[in-house]
Amino acid sequence: MPTKKPTDTKKNTQETAHHTIKKLEEENTQLHQEIIDKNDKYLRTLADFQNYQKRMEKELQAQKEDTKKKYLLELLDLTELLKKAYEDSDPKSGLKLILENLDKFLEKEGIIYIDCKGKPFNYQLHNAVSTIEQSECVDGTILDEIKKGYLVGEKLLRPARVIVAKKKP
Amino acid sequence: MSKIIGIDLGTTNSEAAYIEAGKPVVIKSVEGQPYFPSVVAFTKTGEMLVGEAAKRQAVTNTEGTVQRIKRKMGTNEKVNLRGKTYTPQQISAFILQKIKKDAEDFLGEKITDAVITVPAYFNDDQRQATKDAGAIAGFNVKRIINEPTAAALAYGLDKEGDQKIAVYDFGGGTLDVTIMEVGGGVFEVLSTSGDTQLGGSDMDRALVDYIAEEFKKRHGVDLRKEPKTLQRVLEAAETAKIELSSTLQTDINLPYIYVVTGEPKHLEVKLTRTKLEEIISPIVQRSEKPCRQALQDAKLKPQDIDHVVLVGGVTRMQMVQKKVEEIFKQKPKREVDPMECVAIGAAIQAGVLSGEIDKDIVLLDVTPLTLSIETLGGVATPLIDRNTTVPTRKSKVFSTAADNQTSVEINVLQGERPMAADNKSLGRFHLDGILPAPRGIPQIEVSFDIDVNGIMNVSAKDLGTGKEQSIRITGSTKLSDSEIERMRKEAKEHEDEDKKRKEKIEIRNTADSLVHSTEKTLEELKDKFSSDDKENLEKALKELREALTGDDTDKIKEKTDSLTQAFQKASATIYQQAAQHYQQQPGQDGAQGDAWQGHPSDDDSTINADYKVKGEKKKKKDEDTE
Numbered sequence: 001m002p003t004k005k006p007t008d009t010k011k012n013t014q015e016t017a018h019h020t021i022k023k024l025e026e027e028n029t030q031l032h033q034e035i036i037d038k039n040d041k042y043l044r045t046l047a048d049f050q051n052y053q054k055r056m057e058k059e060l061q062a063q064k065e066d067t068k069k070k071y072l073l074e075l076l077d078l079t080e081l082l083k084k085a086y087e088d089s090d091p092k093s094g095l096k097l098i099l100e101n102l103d104k105f106l107e108k109e110g111i112i113y114i115d116c117k118g119k120p121f122n123y124q125l126h127n128a129v130s131t132i133e134q135s136e137c138v139d140g141t142i143l144d145e146i147k148k149g150y151l152v153g154e155k156l157l158r159p160a161r162v163i164v165a166k167k168k169p
Numbered sequence: 170m171s172k173i174i175g176i177d178l179g180t181t182n183s184e185a186a187y188i189e190a191g192k193p194v195v196i197k198s199v200e201g202q203p204y205f206p207s208v209v210a211f212t213k214t215g216e217m218l219v220g221e222a223a224k225r226q227a228v229t230n231t232e233g234t235v236q237r238i239k240r241k242m243g244t245n246e247k248v249n250l251r252g253k254t255y256t257p258q259q260i261s262a263f264i265l266q267k268i269k270k271d272a273e274d275f276l277g278e279k280i281t282d283a284v285i286t287v288p289a290y291f292n293d294d295q296r297q298a299t300k301d302a303g304a305i306a307g308f309n310v311k312r313i314i315n316e317p318t319a320a321a322l323a324y325g326l327d328k329e330g331d332q333k334i335a336v337y338d339f340g341g342g343t344l345d346v347t348i349m350e351v352g353g354g355v356f357e358v359l360s361t362s363g364d365t366q367l368g369g370s371d372m373d374r375a376l377v378d379y380i381a382e383e384f385k386k387r388h389g390v391d392l393r394k395e396p397k398t399l400q401r402v403l404e405a406a407e408t409a410k411i412e413l414s415s416t417l418q419t420d421i422n423l424p425y426i427y428v429v430t431g432e433p434k435h436l437e438v439k440l441t442r443t444k445l446e447e448i449i450s451p452i453v454q455r456s457e458k459p460c461r462q463a464l465q466d467a468k469l470k471p472q473d474i475d476h477v478v479l480v481g482g483v484t485r486m487q488m489v490q491k492k493v494e495e496i497f498k499q500k501p502k503r504e505v506d507p508m509e510c511v512a513i514g515a516a517i518q519a520g521v522l523s524g525e526i527d528k529d530i531v532l533l534d535v536t537p538l539t540l541s542i543e544t545l546g547g548v549a550t551p552l553i554d555r556n557t558t559v560p561t562r563k564s565k566v567f568s569t570a571a572d573n574q575t576s577v578e579i580n581v582l583q584g585e586r587p588m589a590a591d592n593k594s595l596g597r598f599h600l601d602g603i604l605p606a607p608r609g610i611p612q613i614e615v616s617f618d619i620d621v622n623g624i625m626n627v628s629a630k631d632l633g634t635g636k637e638q639s640i641r642i643t644g645s646t647k648l649s650d651s652e653i654e655r656m657r658k659e660a661k662e663h664e665d666e667d668k669k670r671k672e673k674i675e676i677r678n679t680a681d682s683l684v685h686s687t688e689k690t691l692e693e694l695k696d697k698f699s700s701d702d703k704e705n706l707e708k709a710l711k712e713l714r715e716a717l718t719g720d721d722t723d724k725i726k727e728k729t730d731s732l733t734q735a736f737q738k739a740s741a742t743i744y745q746q747a748a749q750h751y752q753q754q755p756g757q758d759g760a761q762g763d764a765w766q767g768h769p770s771d772d773d774s775t776i777n778a779d780y781k782v783k784g785e786k787k788k789k790k791d792e793d794t795e
Contacts, residue, residue, distance in 0.1 A: 043560050043621050047533050049190065050558035123218060123226040129396050131228055140229060146397045161400060164229045 074105060114149040116142050116160045125149060127159040131166040139167040173282040173311055173523045174272050175515025177319070178261065178299065180239040181341050183207045184512040185268045185283075187276070188520030193323075193513040198271045203509065209263045210234040211251045219267040235260055237342075240365075242302075243295030258302040265306035283308040284519040286511055289315040289347045290361045311522050317347035318356040319514025320480045323505045327354045333473055335463070337493050337501065338480035339456060342368040346459045348467040348474070360466035362459040369483040372449045376406040379448050380421060383438045390427055392436070398426055402436070413442045414487050446488045453492050460496045477501040482508050533558045534623055537653045542615055543580035543589035545570045546674035552617045555585065559623060564616035566632070572685075573605040577613055579629050581642060585660030587671040593656070600629040600638045608685065673722045680729045684713055687736060694743065702739035709735040 081098050085091040114125050121128060121140045129146055137143075142162045149160025174196065177184045184204035185196045195203045198220065205220035211233045212218065218226065227234045233251045241248075241257040248255045265285075272280045285308075287299050296313050303310035317336035321327065326334055331352040338345040345363040349356050380402050381392045392398040405421045412419045423436035464471060477497045483489055484507045493501045505513060520526035536557045541549040544567065552563045569577065577600050584592030603611050612632040619625045628639035660667075687710050691703070698706070709732040716728040 040560065040621070043533065044562075047558040047560050050533065051561065053190070054556065054558075121226065121229055123212075123222045127225040128227070128229045129400065144397075146400050159225060163396060166229070 078102065110153040111157070112151040112153075114151060114160045116149065116162055117145050118142060121162065121164045125151075125156065125159055126162045126164075128164045129161050131164045133166045133168045135168040137165040137167055139165065141165045171282065171523075172276065172278065172280060172525070173284060173519035174268075174280055175319070175512055175517070175519040176265065176268055176283050176285045177204075177316070177512040177515060178239065178264065178285055178287075178302075179204075179207055179340075179511075180237050180343065181207060183264050183268060184509065185272055186509070186512040186516035187272070188516055188523075188525040191520075191526060193516045193520075195509050195512060196268075196272050196275045198267070199274060204512075205267070206236075207239065207264050208234065208236050209238070209250075209260050211253075213251075215251070217263065219263050238264075242298045243292065258298050258305060261299065261302035262305035265302055265308060269306055269308065281307065281309050282311050282519070282523070284312045284314060284515045284522065285310055286314055286316045286319045286515050288345060288361075289317050289349075289358045290345075290363075291315075312518060314515065314518050315347070315349075315356070315358060316345070316480070316511050317349060317358070317478070319511045319518065320478045321349065321351065321356065321476075322514035322517045323510040324476070324478055324502055326476055326478070327351055327356070329475075332475040333359075333467075333469065335460075335474045335477045335497055336480060337456075337460065337477060337484065338363075339483040339489060340368055340481035341370055341483075344368065344456050344459060346456075346463040348463050348469060359469070360463045362463040362466065364455065364459055367452065367455055369481075371452050372410070372483070373403065373406055375448050375452065376410065376445070377402050379444075380406060380436070380438055380440075384426070384436050388427070388429055388434050390429060390434075392426065395427075401426060405436075409440050410445065410486070413440065413445050414485060417442050442487075449486075449488065453488055456489075456492065457496055460493075471496065471498045474499070478510070479503045479507050480510055533560075533621070535559065536619070538583050538656055539585055540595075540617055540619075540625070541582045541584075541589075541592065542567075543578075543582060546678050547589045548671060548674055548678075549582050549584070549587055549589045549592055552615065553619070559619040560621045562616060562618040564614050567613050567615055568609045569603065569606070569611050569613075570608055572607050574608065574611075575603045575605060576601045577603065577629065579615060579627065579638075581617075581625075581627050581640075584656050586663060587667045588674075591659075591663070591667070595625075595642045596627070596640050598627075598629075598638055598640050600631060600636065602634060602636050603631050604633060607689070676722055676726050676729070677717070680713055680717055680725050683729055683732055683736075684710060684717065687732060690736075697743050697746070698739055699742060702735075702742055705735045706732075706739055 078098070081094075085094045085098060088094055116126055119142055120138075121142055126142065126149065132143055141164070143165050144163040145160055146163065147158075147161040150157040172187055174185050174187045175193075182204040183206075186193050187196060188194070197203055198205045200221050202221070206224040208220065208223040208227060210218045210223040210226060210230055212226070212230060213233070223234060224236075227236065235248050235250060235255075238248070238257050238260040242261065244257065246257065248257070248260055265283075269280055269283075283303060285299055285303055287296055291299070300310050300313055316338065317334075320336050320338070321334050326332060332350070334349045334351060336345075336347045336349070338347070343363060343365050344367045345361065347361045348359045350359055351357075377393065377399070385391050392402050401423050405423055409419050409421050418439065418441045421436065421438045421440055425433050426436040427434045464474075474497050477493060477499060479490070479493065479501045484493070484501075484503065490501060490503065517526060536553055536555055536559060539549075539551045539555045540553040541551040544550045550565075550567075552565055553561065567577075578597060579600065580589060580597040581595045582589055582592040583595050586592050600613065603613070614630045614632055616628050616630075617625060618628075623643070625642040626639055627642065628637055630637040687706060691698070691706060691710075695703070709728070713725070713728040713732050716724045719725075
């Protein structure tokens with residue numbers, strides 16, 4: 001009796017081991033397949049992303065060209081009108097209208113002129129090209145505008161280039 | 170692992186870049202520029218400014234502004250700004266802090282690690298000072314690398330085995346020449362030379378002098394004396410310089426530049442490239458000596474150098490490139506933007522450190538040429554464009570070209586030419602068992618699936634019956650470079666002629682479809698057409714049929730147009746009748762749409778007709794809702 005028991009146990013253990021091995025093997029095959037699938041999915045996503053990047057680059061380029069086209073067309077209209085004005089013996093009234101149209105276009109695009117003469121210097125809007133020392137002045141006042149500055153909406157398109165007063169010590 | 174950025178901390182400008190998905194990207198500053206001036210200022214009110222804003226106010230606030238601090242790095246000199254003293258490290262730290270903040274805004278994450286570049290001639294003290302500046306700014310400085318090394322990294326020159334590299338860095342204010350040796354990914358500086366008083370601004374000045382002198386000769390006025398006019402001449406000089414790198418001659422026109430005794434004067438100067446080169450020649454000439462010196466110090470001859478790399482905005486000028494070529498006896502590398510290449514190289518070094526650029530990174534293949542299938546008239550219809558990264562899958566639905574067609578042939582093509590016969594056929598197969606139906610009705614989905622190894626699976630599935638056929642094609646991405654080159658070249662050479670041929674086929678296909686749909690419509694609606702319309706249609710149809718037997722494309726086109734017109738006229742009559750009918754019997758919306766379902770949707774005439782139906786319906790609906 002006592003000799004039989006260990007064999008039983010041995011047999012049982014062997015069976016359990018076999019069972020476990022089989023289960024693990026199945027699991028292993030399954031996991032292996034999962035890795036293959038996941039890897040494939042990963043590579044495809046990566047490739048998709050790279051293709052997306054390429055497409056975005058192309059689209060960005062196309063968008064840039066569209067914008068360029070829009071402004072070029074405006075410029076062409078303007079050029080043609082100016083040519084007509086140039087041939088006109090008295091172009092003043094025509095030029096006035098051309099300028100009005102141009103101003104309207106710029107206004108529509110949100111262009112705002114930075115009015116700066118006589119105002120205090122502000123590094124956010126102005127670019128100081130030089131200073132002039134004076135005894136009678138408010139330090140930091142803009143004396144002259146060398147090049148006009150503009151905003152597009154709230155963003156700075158180009159700072160005004162200015163000459164700033166410096167009080168003589 | 171968090172991102173590491175690469176920083177080009179320059180004397181006049183600073184810039185940063187990082188690696189995104191394996192590629193270097195330059196970080197834009199808050200002002201939207203790729204780089205900003207290395208200028209720091211404290212205003213009267215104690216506000217600190219860095220970059221563009223600091224530069225703009227520099228002349229009004231000389232006592233509170235500091236520029237070119239890089240030249241003082243590693244010294245014990247202090248800077249006094251509005252009553253407080255700062256070390257060069259502290260000033261540089263303000264610049265680095267701006268970079269850190271801009272990068273964090275740009276990337277939307279916290280940045281703490283950085284690689285910073287320094288000139289190759291920087292000594293230990295100067296390098297330590299740069300590292301300290303980084304630490305003060307809150308960076309964990311992972312590495313300090315040489316600027317020329319970064320430039321070489323931007324060109325991937327570390328991967329090409331043992332090399333000798335010359336880096337010619339000509340910026341706005343200084344010239345640096347470095348000779349390096351690279352082997353096993355390690356760069357060793359052999360020699361450095363340069364001129365700290367030579368730069369692009371000298372060229373601008375020389376050019377402005379020339380333009381101003383020309384004006385003075387004619388009108389006796391010196392435009393340089395007035396800031397207003399000087400500014401305009403400076404800008405014009407800059408524009409002319411850029412223009413002359415692509416053209417041989419340019420006109421500098423500045424209308425209303427000056428008023429001389431009540432009369433407005435315009436500046437009109439013609440400038441040729443030869444003249445420009447004559448003007449800047451003495452400055453370019455001065456860059457030769459440092460190059461010769463560097464070669465001599467490295468004990469090398471020009472022909473010992475494997476690569477020459479260009480850095481700095483001035484190197485965009487052709488004359489400078491020619492000079493470099495003359496000195497080093499080879500064409501210099503200039504594919505990477507010379508203004509960005511140091512920052513990009515620093516980012517690449519950073520990417521290697523962070524593991525973003527891994528040696529084992531997955532490199533995915535791309536399709537070297539476009540993959541298509543042959544469709545009606547021998548046209549190659551693309552499914553996967555060239556240069557698409559694989560693995561990828563694309564599918565498109567096609568239909569039959571003839572009535573009761575029960576089999577389609579899928580001919581898989583590779584190449585850029587629009588006609589199937591001019592491309593390489595990779596394989597072909599048939600899909601049979603399509604149910605007999607009018608042309609254009611069966612739906613056959615063709616899919617191209619290329620796996621990571623470039624093996625392509627092409628399948629065709631009849632969506633009606635579910636029947637499917639497929640083939641495997643190996644090596645769709647593996648072509649020899651010469652073969653790809655040959656096929657692309659051929660496509661380019663034949664571009665115009667191919668386009669014409671394709672157009673010809675398309676005109677023929679359109680005509681063919683129109684004949685087919687007209688026949689069908691005549692049959693279906695024979696009672697609805699007036700006898701006049703019917704006669705016209707039949708006549709036009711006969712003429713088009715005749716034209717199709719010949720090869721005169723213009724004639725086919727003309728006859729297609731007249732048949733389309735006859736068709737439109739006949740349709741209009743029918744719609745008018747239908748509209749009358751509709752008004753008499755409301756509530757039958759959609760009845761007209763159904764009648765069109767039996768028609769192929771792949772020819773122009775039906776698309777047009779279909780569009781019209783939709784348009785009319787829409788109009789009706791709009792009226793209803795109003």
